[in-house]
Amino acid sequence: MSEMDERFWDELYGEREQLFSGNPNGVLVAEVRGLPPGRALDAGAGEGADAIWLARRGWRVTATDISRVALTRAAKAAAEAAVEVAWTHADLLAAPPDAGAYDLVSAQYLPIPHQPDHAAVRGLLAAVAPGGTLLFVHHDPAKQPEDWQGPDIGEFYQPREVAALLGDGWTIEADETRPRTAAAPPGTHHTRDTVLRARRR
Numbered sequence: 623m624s625e626m627d628e629r630f631w632d633e634l635y636g637e638r639e640q641l642f643s644g645n646p647n648g649v650l651v652a653e654v655r656g657l658p659p660g661r662a663l664d665a666g667a668g669e670g671a672d673a674i675w676l677a678r679r680g681w682r683v684t685a686t687d688i689s690r691v692a693l694t695r696a697a698k699a700a701a702e703a704a705v706e707v708a709w710t711h712a713d714l715l716a717a718p719p720d721a722g723a724y725d726l727v728s729a730q731y732l733p734i735p736h737q738p739d740h741a742a743v744r745g746l747l748a749a750v751a752p753g754g755t756l757l758f759v760h761h762d763p764a765k766q767p768e769d770w771q772g773p774d775i776g777e778f779y780q781p782r783e784v785a786a787l788l789g790d791g792w793t794i795e796a797d798e799t800r801p802r803t804a805a806a807p808p809g810t811h812h813t814r815d816t817v818l819r820a821r822r823r
């Protein structure tokens with residue numbers, strides 16, 4: 623398995639002034655637009671576009687990432703947008719977020735390597751408060767671009783695998799593959815998203 627640790631991500635972000643578009647992810651916008659704002663966790667927030675979009679809509683957002691380079695950029699972008707987000711440095715493989723603390727937990731293209739005890743995924747699920755929503759989105763592993771030089775996407779939890787871990791007490795509102803509505807990040811050419819949206823009863 624590829625080692626995608628803090629150093630990997632800091633170096634990747636460090637290769638460019640900006641890695642991602644600065645726009646919120648299409649699936650986040652489509653799925654969250656209709657939800658009443660509450661407390662949100664953006665897990666693996668990157669350069670912060672999703673967290674800033676949520677904060678602008680009245681969500682109280684905690685945004686975590688393993689990369690301090692990304693978090694510094696995200697905080698600068700939030701200051702420029704005049705919104706408040708709690709930027710938190712965390713390795714979600716090592717420390718779960720606060721249990722039951724969020725009305726929305728969003729993980730967009732977060733690479734969680736498979737674990738025998740599924741601890742990191744279970745930690746994200748546990749962070750969703752009763753009545754809250756989990757939105758777990760990834761690239762479609764069946765359509766990895768021919769020129770994709772990153773790790774095999776199949777190494778990481780897919781939405782369908784997360785759905786299988788939900789158990790009782792959840793309603794699955796979407797579990798599907800969709801075309802991307804926005805261009806993929808530069809140099810990646812992903813065309814389809816896999817999407818899980820589930821609500822804790």
Ligand SMILES: C[S@@+](CC[C@H](N)C(=O)[O-])C[C@H]1O[C@@H](n2cnc3c(N)ncnc32)[C@H](O)[C@@H]1O
Pocket residue numbers: 626631642647665666667668669686687688689692712713714715716729730731732733
């Ligand atoms: C593909 S990027 C996606 C960033 C953002 N969600 C977006 O859609 O633009 C994955 C992000 O997850 C972060 N990440 C990777 N492993 C992590 C971990 N174990 N804990 C927290 N963040 C992690 C990376 O630093 C990176 O910012």
